[in-house]
Amino acid sequence: xxxxxxxxxxxxxxxxKSFYDSNGxxxxxxxxxLSKLDYLKDxxxxxxxxxxxxxxxxxxxxxxISDYYKIAECFGTMEEFDTLLAEAKxxxxxxxxxxxVNHCSSEHKWFKExxxxxxxxxxxxxxxxxxxxxxxxxxxxxxxxxxxWEPVKGEKDLYYLHMFSKEQPDLNxxxxxxxxxxxxxxxxxxxxxxxxxxxxxxxxIKKDLEFKSFEPDGEDGLASCTKMVxxxxxxxxxxxxxxxxxxxxxxxxxxxxxxxxxxxxxxxxIGEEGHFSTMFDFSAHLLTLGEHGWYDAKPxxxxxxxxxxxxxxxxxxxxGFKANIIENHDEPRGVSTFLPDYAQNDDxxxxxxxxxxxxxxxxxxxxxxxxxxxxxxxxxxxxxxxxNTIDQYHLALDAGLTKEQALKVCYTHSRDNGxxxxxxxxxxxxxxxxxxxxxxxxxxYFSINVEKQENQPNSVLNYYKELIALRKFPAYKExxxxxxxxxxxxxxxxxxxxxxxxxxxxAKILVAANxxxxxxxxxxxxxxxxxxxxxxxxxxxxxxxxxxxDGCITLxxxxxxxxxxxxx
Ligand code: GLC
Ligand code: CA
Numbered sequence: 001x002x003x004x005x006x007x008x009x010x011x012x013x014x015x016x017k018s019f020y021d022s023n024g025x026x027x028x029x030x031x032x033x034l035s036k037l038d039y040l041k042d043x044x045x046x047x048x049x050x051x052x053x054x055x056x057x058x059x060x061x062x063x064x065i066s067d068y069y070k071i072a073e074c075f076g077t078m079e080e081f082d083t084l085l086a087e088a089k090x091x092x093x094x095x096x097x098x099x100x101v102n103h104c105s106s107e108h109k110w111f112k113e114x115x116x117x118x119x120x121x122x123x124x125x126x127x128x129x130x131x132x133x134x135x136x137x138x139x140x141x142x143x144x145x146x147x148x149w150e151p152v153k154g155e156k157d158l159y160y161l162h163m164f165s166k167e168q169p170d171l172n173x174x175x176x177x178x179x180x181x182x183x184x185x186x187x188x189x190x191x192x193x194x195x196x197x198x199x200x201x202x203x204x205i206k207k208d209l210e211f212k213s214f215e216p217d218g219e220d221g222l223a224s225c226t227k228m229v230x231x232x233x234x235x236x237x238x239x240x241x242x243x244x245x246x247x248x249x250x251x252x253x254x255x256x257x258x259x260x261x262x263x264x265x266x267x268x269x270i271g272e273e274g275h276f277s278t279m280f281d282f283s284a285h286l287l288t289l290g291e292h293g294w295y296d297a298k299p300x301x302x303x304x305x306x307x308x309x310x311x312x313x314x315x316x317x318x319x320g321f322k323a324n325i326i327e328n329h330d331e332p333r334g335v336s337t338f339l340p341d342y343a344q345n346d347d348x349x350x351x352x353x354x355x356x357x358x359x360x361x362x363x364x365x366x367x368x369x370x371x372x373x374x375x376x377x378x379x380x381x382x383x384x385x386x387x388n389t390i391d392q393y394h395l396a397l398d399a400g401l402t403k404e405q406a407l408k409v410c411y412t413h414s415r416d417n418g419x420x421x422x423x424x425x426x427x428x429x430x431x432x433x434x435x436x437x438x439x440x441x442x443x444x445y446f447s448i449n450v451e452k453q454e455n456q457p458n459s460v461l462n463y464y465k466e467l468i469a470l471r472k473f474p475a476y477k478e479x480x481x482x483x484x485x486x487x488x489x490x491x492x493x494x495x496x497x498x499x500x501x502x503x504x505x506x507a508k509i510l511v512a513a514n515x516x517x518x519x520x521x522x523x524x525x526x527x528x529x530x531x532x533x534x535x536x537x538x539x540x541x542x543x544x545x546x547x548x549x550d551g552c553i554t555l556x557x558x559x560x561x562x563x564x565x566x567x568x
Pocket of ligand 2: 027028074
């Protein structure tokens with residue numbers, strides 16, 4: 001495998017609106033990011049992904065861009081952005097931004113022009129399509145509910161396409177002028193010194209221009225628009241063109257938000273010559289979704305979750321790297337989702353961090369993950385901001401759930417769980433802002449916050465620091481980055497364990513964690529323990545002595561260990 005600059009990096013996603021507010025208006029901003037760079041450096045972060053900071057009406061929290069060349073006023077100025085780039089560079093850190101080019105905002109001048117002038121060139125920047133038999137062109141359901149087709153006011157039987165909200169019209173990638181505009185914009189940002197992009201909703205850019213309807217899959221008589229995404233082919237041509245004229249010449253890092261990919265295309269996406277540097281591994285997240293919505297989702301089954309991660313890891317072996325996450329701004333908090341009730345504590349959080357960060361791939365942390373932030377409970381749907389949550393709440397009510405049950409669904413699944421303000425301290429509003437935060441802070445900030453954890457040697461935060469430092473420790477870095485992933489002890493019901501091994505060397509590291517409620521003893525058959533590198537409960541010495549004496553290790557509930565071993 002050819003080595004690339006980003007292979008050994010650890011990334012961190014900032015959701016700017018909720019990260020840190022530097023001017024007291026209740027909204028996180030670039031000044032806030034700037035003032036926390038040293039915090040991130042100290043944590044061991046190399047790459048920072050900023051969720052959208054472009055000018056936007058914020059119908060979908062900045063994922064609806066009205067000017068790709070401007071910074072939203074609430075976040076600050078272009079000068080501040082340039083300072084951020086420069087300050088990051090000084091610290092050997094890289095900034096990547098969100099690239100949202102499946103759609104723009106209905107407030108973007110292209111769309112406003114398109115509406116105004118049916119004969120003008122901007123019409124063809126979008127999909128304006130005639131209806132069929134007095135109906136919209138197809139029966140696709142948008143990601144946020146309702147039809148993907150919005151009638152165009154004042155024009156009979158004409159619709160425009162939006163896979164997300166109606167304020168996010170889809171851009172017509174078939175039009176070479178649109179692609180040219182997009183590439184120009186990408187290069188403009190890369191020329192500023194940006195290290196790359198996280199590429200939003202990218203699988204949606206390829207449409208089946210026939211817009212064939214599918215068998216309805218819900219009470220609304222519609223079919224998920226993902227059916228079209230899965231059926232259509234040819235996206236690779238767009239992605240290769242974009243890469244050739246933008247990312248490749250700049251050696252930029254790209255991470256794709258890829259859903260609904262055809263399995264056999266993994267190499268095309270993240271192989272050595274792939275469309276992207278890497279793509280997120282959403283396989284665990286997909287387990288949390290129901291057939292019809294959040295309301296009919298099943299709770300996580302440990303064995304299924306473990307097997308899903310194992311399969312996903314093995315699939316990438318010899319092909320490329322996936323970007324590993326436990327949460328992001330579209331998902332509830334990982335600790336609230338993947339840990340059983342009895343493991344919802346610091347040991348459990350550290351255990352989840354251990355098995356996740358040492359996987360093969362590029363780790364992406366989401367803000368607050370490093371202190372173990374959790375889901376946030378609300379008593380009324382009005383306390384939620386997220387467009388997706390509001391849709392899913394009503395979907396749950398329509399399916400017959402009570403108000404309380406529907407709110408519980410939001411508590412376990414809402415995207416706002418990841419969007420509550422970062423908990424910096426135990427002072428008012430969690431030290432996030434001196435004003436009133438745009439979204440209420442999670443009331444548990446008193447016990448879960450950065451300041452407190454910085455002062456506690458055995459906090460979740462300090463454990464994350466150790467874990468990241470371990471990944472980068474010169475003696476093991478090669479193995480953690482380029483080593484294989486080999487699942488282990490899968491015959492145990494509640495053990496998540498794997499080896500990381502490096503070809504042509506004796507090096508072998510065992511990562512093992514007990515997600516069960518009872519202790520488990522693992523036999524290190526034909527393996528000699530050399531050294532315990534890390535343990536979430538602090539019993540490194542004891543476990544080493546045990547392993548050395550009788551070749552066994554006993555892991556208590558929620559215990560995780562990282563051990564160097566050699567073959568006998
Ligand atoms: C991606 C973003 C999500 C947004 C959607 C539409 O999935 O992560 O937050 O709502 O795209 O842009
Ligand atoms: Ca602010």
